[in-house]
Amino acid sequence: MASIAGVKGTAASPGTKTVMPVLLAISLAHMLNDSMQAVVPALYPILQESLNLSMLQLGWIGFMLNMTSSVMQPVVGLYSDKRSLPNLLPVAMGLSLVGMVGLAFASHLWMLLLAVVFIGIGSAVFHPESSRVVYFAAGGRRGFAQSVYQVGGNTGSTLGPLMTALIFVHMGQIGAIWGTVFAGFAIAVLLGLLPWYKRKLAEWERERTATAAARASGATVVEKASHPRVKFAMGMLVFLVFARSWYHSGIGSFYQFYLKFDYGLTTQQAQIPVFLFLAAGVLGTFFGGVLADKFGLKNMIVFSIAGASPLALLLPHLPLFWVYPVIMLLGFIILSGFSVSVVYAQYLMPANVGMASGLTTGLAFGMGAIGGIALGQSIDMFGINDVMFVLSFFPLVGLFAILLPPDRPKKKPGAWLGKI
Structure with missing residues (x-):
């Protein structure tokens, strides 16, 4: 059975030191990337009025964004597991920059859809490679x-609702041009990270080439x-x-209309309530990962999804x-398993870090994008009240998390499989 080090080099070996400057830098780039994605749902109330869009059409905009940004992630991750391309990180942000310009000046639905495709593709390329940067920088504190x-x-x-209240209500659709500032800053950050990332990749390649045992054990992991x-x-x-994404999409995109x-x-x-939900989710994401290192990945996943049900x-x-205190607590709990799901997927597939990350943060969210269309269509047909009522039952799906294999035994990753 290969260790994490056998898969991706010493940078990810348990017990090695966490490289905090790199971790903070890639986190900042992640914030800037997702800020650009947040502009899209933040513009929904403005676009609904200025372009006279229906809820279904708004759902299609979200669908195109999430399908391109999410479903492509496992594909990019699978390819980058075989041949990592670090230079794609700043290129990805360049694609998002083009999308932000298109979003600011789009005058028809098809132009909006094209703009969000650029943003989505940029995000799809960014996430698998940036997840590998995190993997190298983590040391022995992967949950953290x-x-x-x-x-x-x-x-x-989380910045989406703030941008609506502070920018888009006053500037309208053209306010999306501020997203180009996010893209430019992110490109600068990623260019600064490239030398370190390329060095770690080179170390991994040398180790993989020089150590036949690592190659053999790595093949065993793929087999298992x-x-x-x-x-x-x-x-x-x-x-x-997927179920959590449906619920999160419903609150993040349509709950504002329910409140109105x-x-x-x-x-x-x-x-304000949407912002509180998302802001509390940021805290939940951080503490969920920290607590998972102590109490176990599966335990946090069960708590985060099923615990939010009441x-x-x-x-x-x-x-x-x-509404205000309850939605804050709800956001904290349900998002406490967000990062944990990625780490658990990497635990299951230690030889395919990019693909594991793409499946949990990519494909599953792409399937959640389908929920955005379904929710938009349902709201047009049945009304916002009935849809929000049905949506409230979705977190109950989290009870199925008890069927996940345990991760707490003190064995090497994958040892729970036993003899096969």
């Missing part, structure tokens, strides 16, 4: 490292990664992340005063 990285991304997503129990565990994990129609809030006022069921029935 993944949490720091995901906190950056979730912080970027195709075992039915691994496939079942990965399938279950993707299903759980059911509680009578203005567009600016409706951003609060999710209560949310549509609360008076406005109670």
